Amino acid sequence: MKEGKLMLEGRYLLFGDDYGDVIKVRNQCLDVDCNSNDSMDSEAIHVIVYENNHPIACGRMLIRGEDFLFDRIYVIESKRRNRVGDFVVRLLIEKANLMCAEDVLVSCKEDSRVFFESIGFRERRDLCDRNKDQVNMCLNLETFLNKKSCCK
Template sequence: KWFKGNKDLGEVVGLRKEIFGVGGEDFYDEFSFNIGIYEEDEELVGIGRLFTKDGKFYIDNFGVKEGYRNKYYGDFMLRILIRKAYDLGIERVYVECRDDTSGFFEKLGFVEEKKQGDILTLYREGDITSECCKG
């Protein structure tokens, strides 16, 4: 499910807090596309956000609820966010992540741009549709 802007983000914000231990709405939500992935029982199990900052487009607040990890929800969400960016005419998307989680993003074509401490900035260019089911 897509959430455009900061409308109806209560459930998304709640899962942000559960996954990351912090969270809440912020300035970027107003200008963002948030995605929520639901389990068959209509439980929100994954979230992510596409937004712009300093002229670049980022994916952040990206996570899957404990107990639902390693079931390809994250892979599916990331592909949808990349496709959304591509459909909006965005050629390059960025993600900032901890060094120990970079492999997940690299598996889907992200490459390192810079490293600051244990935080990496990765980017990916182009569409992902033709790469479905390779990983």
């Protein structure tokens, strides 16, 4: 293995799976030592990324009707700037595509905007959000994947 290259493994966690590694990553990123899960965890599809069997990143996708929302995307500090977050988001995009999503949404802080834009997300000003500190962004999967249709 070349120096500087990460060997990553991404796993999907589904409803009812153990979220212990997700909680470990969140706690490291949020610098807290508590049970940082919420009531939405049991309703979400999660991604956890491992390096040498150690959890280093996570994210989740919530499905609300026809809306696919990505949130709680975290990468431990020592692994940032190595495209690990990109890997997490692309795993979530893959799962959303398999579920025939047309668009995926993310509400992020302003300092994360460039990261999501680098993947292809664009700001959506038509989405109302009570939190004015957040930027609402959308990724059209047909455009992103450059294909005509899904599940037809």
